[in-house]
Amino acid sequence: MKYIVTKDYDEMSCKTAELMADYIEQKPAANISLATGSTVVGIYERFVELVKKRGISTGSLKGFNMDEYISMSYDNPNSFYRFLNEHVYKKLDIPPSRIFAPDACANDLEKACDDYSAKIENAGGLNFILLGIGTDGHIAFNMPDKVLHSETHIEDLSDETRAANARFFDCAENVPRQAITIGMGTILRSKKILLVAGGKSKSAVIAKMFERKIDPLLPASFLWLHNNVTCVFDKASADGLKQ
Numbered sequence: 001m002k003y004i005v006t007k008d009y010d011e012m013s014c015k016t017a018e019l020m021a022d023y024i025e026q027k028p029a030a031n032i033s034l035a036t037g038s039t040v041v042g043i044y045e046r047f048v049e050l051v052k053k054r055g056i057s058t059g060s061l062k063g064f065n066m067d068e069y070i071s072m073s074y075d076n077p078n079s080f081y082r083f084l085n086e087h088v089y090k091k092l093d094i095p096p097s098r099i100f101a102p103d104a105c106a107n108d109l110e111k112a113c114d115d116y117s118a119k120i121e122n123a124g125g126l127n128f129i130l131l132g133i134g135t136d137g138h139i140a141f142n143m144p145d146k147v148l149h150s151e152t153h154i155e156d157l158s159d160e161t162r163a164a165n166a167r168f169f170d171c172a173e174n175v176p177r178q179a180i181t182i183g184m185g186t187i188l189r190s191k192k193i194l195l196v197a198g199g200k201s202k203s204a205v206i207a208k209m210f211e212r213k214i215d216p217l218l219p220a221s222f223l224w225l226h227n228n229v230t231c232v233f234d235k236a237s238a239d240g241l242k243q
Helices: 009-026 038-054 080-089 109-122 159-168 184-188 200-209 219-225
Strands: 002-006 031-033 062-064 067-069 128-131 153-156 178-181 192-197 229-234
Touching: 002 009, 009 038, 009 128, 009 192, 009 229, 038 080, 038 192, 062 080, 067 080, 109 153, 109 178, 184 219, 192 219, 200 219
Parallel strands: 002 229, 031 062, 031 128, 128 192, 192 229
Antiparallel strands: 067 178, 153 178
């Protein structure tokens, strides 16, 4: 695992966008999975700018969204599908036919999970995934637990995670309590993983992750099992790291 520490959020966003653009330029038909949330907004702005500036082809990309709130339709303003479409896919003219997401409104959610795992694997698996990290160490929506799921599954969201996401909703009570998310196996089978973190609130979990102890109560620690992980942190989030 390699990590890069930048001076601030802007530099972190620029560096991450550069790494993303470099990868897509080298592999224009990649299967990608992208994080959502406030941390990545600046990254995507700079990524889109770089792609257009360099004239990088994106027409052969396939996007596999990593999670979605249960019962959240794709066109809901708070859906992750809508977020990624607005911030990335629509700006790069990637057609909806090449964008995939778990069906969180399905009558049979277990089948929807299995179908989504199969769709990713039938496409050859993920080539590139950009992950954020929760203050409790969750990645995608794989929450800390005694046992972690390998494939796409339904996850109960912790109160801490729901509180962190409440800023995107009218009130905290409207934050869904469950989501469909890709599992740890799908993440770890990705050819390339980027993990990003920004802000002082992430410094404790980053320091714990770099103790290098694999622990299901710290899902991000499983990234130590992968041989191609790059982390990009701003100075505040890397505050607890020993150089």
